[in-house]
Amino acid sequence: MLGVYVHLPFCSYLCPYCDFAKWPLRATSAKRYLEALHAEMETYEPAAAATMYLGGGTPNAYDVHAIGALLARLRTRFCGAKEVSIEINPELVREGDFEAYRAAGVTRLSIGVQSFEAAEIRTLGRKHAAAQVEDVVAQARRMEFESVSLDLIFAVPGQTPASWRRSLDAAIALRPDHISAYGLTVEPGTPYAAWQAREPEAFFDDTREAELYEIAITELGAAGYQQYEISNFARSGHRCAHNLNYWANGEYLGLGVGAVSYRNGIRRANTRSLEAYLTAAADRRPIPAEAERLEGRKRAGEAIMLALRTAQGVGLREFKERYGIDVIADYAPIVTQFARTGLLERVGDSVRLTQRGRFLANDVCGAFVTFE
Numbered sequence: 001m002l003g004v005y006v007h008l009p010f011c012s013y014l015c016p017y018c019d020f021a022k023w024p025l026r027a028t029s030a031k032r033y034l035e036a037l038h039a040e041m042e043t044y045e046p047a048a049a050a051t052m053y054l055g056g057g058t059p060n061a062y063d064v065h066a067i068g069a070l071l072a073r074l075r076t077r078f079c080g081a082k083e084v085s086i087e088i089n090p091e092l093v094r095e096g097d098f099e100a101y102r103a104a105g106v107t108r109l110s111i112g113v114q115s116f117e118a119a120e121i122r123t124l125g126r127k128h129a130a131a132q133v134e135d136v137v138a139q140a141r142r143m144e145f146e147s148v149s150l151d152l153i154f155a156v157p158g159q160t161p162a163s164w165r166r167s168l169d170a171a172i173a174l175r176p177d178h179i180s181a182y183g184l185t186v187e188p189g190t191p192y193a194a195w196q197a198r199e200p201e202a203f204f205d206d207t208r209e210a211e212l213y214e215i216a217i218t219e220l221g222a223a224g225y226q227q228y229e230i231s232n233f234a235r236s237g238h239r240c241a242h243n244l245n246y247w248a249n250g251e252y253l254g255l256g257v258g259a260v261s262y263r264n265g266i267r268r269a270n271t272r273s274l275e276a277y278l279t280a281a282a283d284r285r286p287i288p289a290e291a292e293r294l295e296g297r298k299r300a301g302e303a304i305m306l307a308l309r310t311a312q313g314v315g316l317r318e319f320k321e322r323y324g325i326d327v328i329a330d331y332a333p334i335v336t337q338f339a340r341t342g343l344l345e346r347v348g349d350s351v352r353l354t355q356r357g358r359f360l361a362n363d364v365c366g367a368f369v370t371f372e
């Protein structure tokens with residue numbers, strides 16, 4: 001299965017915690033960028049795709065005609081996608097947008113909510129009001145999208161267990177099909193990093209953040225959302241196929257500035273320089289990129305890292321068949337160490353993270369990637 005990801009990097013405003021490849025929306029660059037995307041997609045042989053995902057940035061900073069034209073063009077190159085997702089910011093949704101998305105074949109909406117609390121929304125630099133989210137979800141329901149997902153963030157400075165519960169409850173009350181709950185990470189070079197350097201006590205330590213994570217797992221579980229990945233919860237039949245393919249170490253093609261692809265054992269990351277991307281595409285030159293072949297231990301380590309993110313973990317027999325690696329024997333020192341410290345567990349034919357392990361997933365997964 002091939003997943004196609006398209007990065008649309010423009011935003012109407014820039015959030016102070018964000019380190020994605022993104023730029024303020026400017027009409028000229030936004031137009032040049034679509035032309036560049038078209039040029040880039042022409043460099044690939046036509047192929048069947050199981051999923052498409054328009055992410056950003058803020059994809060709905062583009063108007064619906066541009067999105068419709070982009071999807072139509074993508075389909076001429078990569079046909080057959082059953083799941084077509086778009087990320088949207090709620091305050092940018094205009095009358096008639098969802099009708100146009102449905103007509104263009106979008107099946108899944110991922111709505112960047114982050115919080116329903118006015119103070120936290122302000123702290124995050126976001127611009128919507130909670131009531132707008134309700135309205136957008138109601139519109140999405142009327143248009144019968146197959147899945148509607150809400151993104152939330154916890155460990156926001158100023159957040160409390162009570163305010164986090166209120167956001168979770170507000171999200172659950174809208175009955176979305178899917179909820180993603182991410183712990184805030186302070187990325188180097190962002191305004192949040194400067195804030196944290198000035199005022200470290202404003203930010204959550206691991207213990208307080210773990211408390212919020214546990215609240216999410218409990219509340220969402222009680223509301224019928226199954227945790228199928230560290231940060232992702234879904235009602236039955238609404239897991240995101242596009243992301244499941246990443247975690248299954250499947251093949252994907254990333255189009256756009258900073259986009260990453262993984263095909264034929266090679267991981268390739270496009271330049272994160274917007275100008276370099278636009279110029280190369282306009283000149284019909286290859287997009288500057290860094291490529292790396294993943295093989296042997298490295299490939300297996302990455303595959304374990306991805307599989308551990310999921311609720312079912314690493315299927316041992318299947319892993320041996322696919323990669324020729326016996327996870328228990330070949331990674332014995334770290335499997336034993338993490339099992340002893342209560343971060344990993346063996347369940348039937350699988351090894352998976354415990355609930356505590358999910359919170360410390362980066363440490364556990366990182367150990368498998370770097371294990372020699």
Ligand code: SF4
Nearest residue numbers: 011014015018056057
């Ligand atoms: S979080 Fe989203 S909307 Fe905010 S700057 Fe980053 S990509 Fe843009």
